[in-house]
Amino acid sequence: MRYIWTLLLLALATCTFAQLRYAPNPDRPALHKASAERAAALAAHTDYASSAWRGPQDCPPEFFDRYFLHPGDSIKIEVDTFGLGGGHASDVLTAGACGQMLHFGTARQDSITLTYRALPDVVAGMDTVCVQFCPNGTDCQPIRFVFVVKRRGQRVVADEQPVQPQTYTPYCLDDELDLPGALACSRIIDCGDAYDGDGFQNAYFTTYEEPDPCLVYVSSRFPGTDTVCVVLCDEFTICDTFAIPFTVQGTVLSLPFFDDFSYDGPYPDPRLWLEDQVFVNQTLAQNPPSIGLATFDGLDASGRPYDLISGAGDHLTSNRIDLSGLGPDDDVWLKCFVAPKGRGLGPSPQDSLLLEFR
Structure with missing residues (x-):
């Protein structure tokens, strides 16, 4: 059963980066009124974590009429001639170029086996080999085989791009491009980095009507380096991966840190907090110590419920706090008021509120 957590944070001084998480369950009939209230307040909100179509699924493109090798x-290749009336001892098979020389490899025909070997110094190229099939030694007809020789894909790391929080930054791959053929497709993939704001940022191409080496990066408020990987493939199906590091500039707070959420919501103060998932309001707590509170209500920043049965739901993460010069003997402490349920449903035994700091 889903539930509400309310929070009043009085002081936060023992952590440089804190997160509050909870794991709600799916049913929350008592929150319908709160959900409607929050949805109305979200009308003008820009969802920086919205998902965008990240490129065609058939990238690199597939070709079934040619052979690829490095x-x-x-x-x-065993040349099957039975469907052409072959299979006789007097059949003749010979391999050669189709009206032009082979530029990127060599071909040899031994009995029914065609062997094509690519030259070692080729970047990209295409040869067409014609196998002349002469049943009973007469009435020869060509069988065409297309071979594409291509270099292996490369990984290129672009220059670091400093960006401000919650901004739109265009970036075009230009000097980094070294594909020998015309662009055939583009897509954005997960780089697998350890960026703290993963899921709160976005990246999308400037166009989806054609392969695009340009993208727009939408930064979150989380400081740190977020690497976006773009795969560009050319007509030879050579695919290079370009890792573009975007470094989001952050704010470092000093002590004391205080927030009682006694301001208009629905979001927490962006100068103090990095996400917009909790609901800042003045109505969902019973007998709060202040007029404001942050409710972990199980709705994302756009007012939609999370698609989960168990696991982490809402997060509330502070900006980094400067604790330099402080030691174990200093009077530094963390204090906050937490109230389960409020004017909603109480937590289930398996539910929890998790505090993390580092």
């Missing part, structure tokens, strides 16, 4: 590699 420089120095070889491939053997």
Whole structure:
């Protein structure tokens, strides 16, 4: 059963980065009124964590009428001639170029086996080999085989891009591009970095009508380096991955740190907090010590319920706090008021409110 947590934070001094998390369950009939109230307040909100279509699913493009290999590699193909009336001892198979020389490899025909070997220094190129099939030694007809020789994909790390929190930053891959063929497709993939604000940022191409080397990065309020990986593939299906590090500038707070949420919501003060997931209000607590509170209500920043049965729900993360010069003997402490349920449903035995700091 989902529930409400309310929070009044009086002082936060023992952590440089704090998160409050809870794990709600799906049913919350008592929150319908609160949800409607919050949805109305969210009408003008820009959802910086909204998902965007990140590129075509068929990237790199697939071709079924040609064979692909890397420089120095070889491939053997058994030429089946039974459907062409072959299978006789007098059949003749010979391999050669189709009206032009082979530029990127060599071809050899041994009995029914065609062997194509790519040259070792090729970047990208395409050869067409014609196997002449002559049943009973006469009436020869060509069978075409297309071979694409391509270098292996590369990973390129672009220059670091400093950005401000919650801004839109365009970026185009230009000098980094070294694909030998025309662009065929583009997509954005997960780099697997350890950025704290993962899920609160966004990145999308400037166009989805054609392959695009330009994107727009939408930063969160989380400081740190977020690496966006863009895959660009050319007509030879060579795919290079470009890692673009965006470094979000952050704010460092000093002591004392205090927030009683006694201001108009629905979001917490962005000068102190990094997310907009909790609901700042003055109505959902019973006998609060102040007029304001932050409610962990199980709704995301756009007022939609999380699609979960268990696991983390709302987060509330402070900006970094400067504790330099302080030691174990200093009078530094954390104090906050926490109230389960409020004017909602009480927590279930498996539910929890987690405090993390580092």
